[in-house]
Amino acid sequence: MKFFIDTANLAQIKEANELGILDGVTTNPTLMAKEGIKGEKAVMQHYIDICNIVDGDVSAEVISTDFESMIAEGEKLAGLHENIVVKIPMIKDGIKAIKYLSSKNIRTNCTLIFSTGQAIIAAKAGATYISPFVGRLDDISYDGMQLIAEIAQIFAVQGFPTQILAASIRNPVHIIKSAQYGAHVITSPLSSILALINHPLTDKGLAQFLADHAKVNS
Numbered sequence: 001m002k003f004f005i006d007t008a009n010l011a012q013i014k015e016a017n018e019l020g021i022l023d024g025v026t027t028n029p030t031l032m033a034k035e036g037i038k039g040e041k042a043v044m045q046h047y048i049d050i051c052n053i054v055d056g057d058v059s060a061e062v063i064s065t066d067f068e069s070m071i072a073e074g075e076k077l078a079g080l081h082e083n084i085v086v087k088i089p090m091i092k093d094g095i096k097a098i099k100y101l102s103s104k105n106i107r108t109n110c111t112l113i114f115s116t117g118q119a120i121i122a123a124k125a126g127a128t129y130i131s132p133f134v135g136r137l138d139d140i141s142y143d144g145m146q147l148i149a150e151i152a153q154i155f156a157v158q159g160f161p162t163q164i165l166a167a168s169i170r171n172p173v174h175i176i177k178s179a180q181y182g183a184h185v186i187t188s189p190l191s192s193i194l195a196l197i198n199h200p201l202t203d204k205g206l207a208q209f210l211a212d213h214a215k216v217n218s
């Protein structure tokens with residue numbers, strides 16, 4: 001399973017990349033705004049800056065909602081760097097844009113997926129990735145992880161090459177369950193990735209080892 005970080009914060013991207021386990025980055029307009037990146041020139045430069053840090057796929061989201069504008073934006077984003085994946089929303093024109101861009105060998109990530117039906121349509125259109133938002137489903141009392149399991153089963157039965165990118169990850173258990181249920185990729189805030197590393201018994205055990213070593217070597 002690939003690990004992506006879900007942020008536009010360059011310091012956090014660098015920190016995750018230094019772990020040596022980072023396979024890519026996802027961004028969205030909210031995450032870009034959070035970093036204060038505004039204006040087309042600054043946004044484009046920020047995507048290039050991210051691509052220069054991480055050797056892996058970087059999702060850059062279109063902000064148009066009609067077919068013509070989405071494909072124009074998508075082609076522009078894809079031209080920035082070979083690792084850019086164009087993120088397209090799950091709407092009718094988005095499906096047309098995914099189909100068009102995939103016919104031009106431009107990779108896409110279909111975002112805002114909340115149902116198996118949406119996942120099937122996006123895969124059928126040729127999306128490279130689909131992004132089911134597990135945390136936002138949990139927020140409204142639906143089981144986000146169950147959606148990952150259902151999509152993984154359907155994609156396996158149908159042999160769809162589209163990769164399931166579990167998004168809207170809120171905690172380390174979401175990452176573990178995504179791995180268990182067959183997501184190909186998770187995209188997560190840095191905090192949930194780092195939380196996978198920690199265990200109180202590891203800290204306690206290490207403190208004991210170091211104390212015992214110090215006792216006989218002092």
Ligand code: G3P
Pocket residue numbers: 006026027028133135136167168169187
């Ligand atoms: O990148 C899209 C997705 O991960 C958003 O997460 O936390 O805003 O639901 P969140």
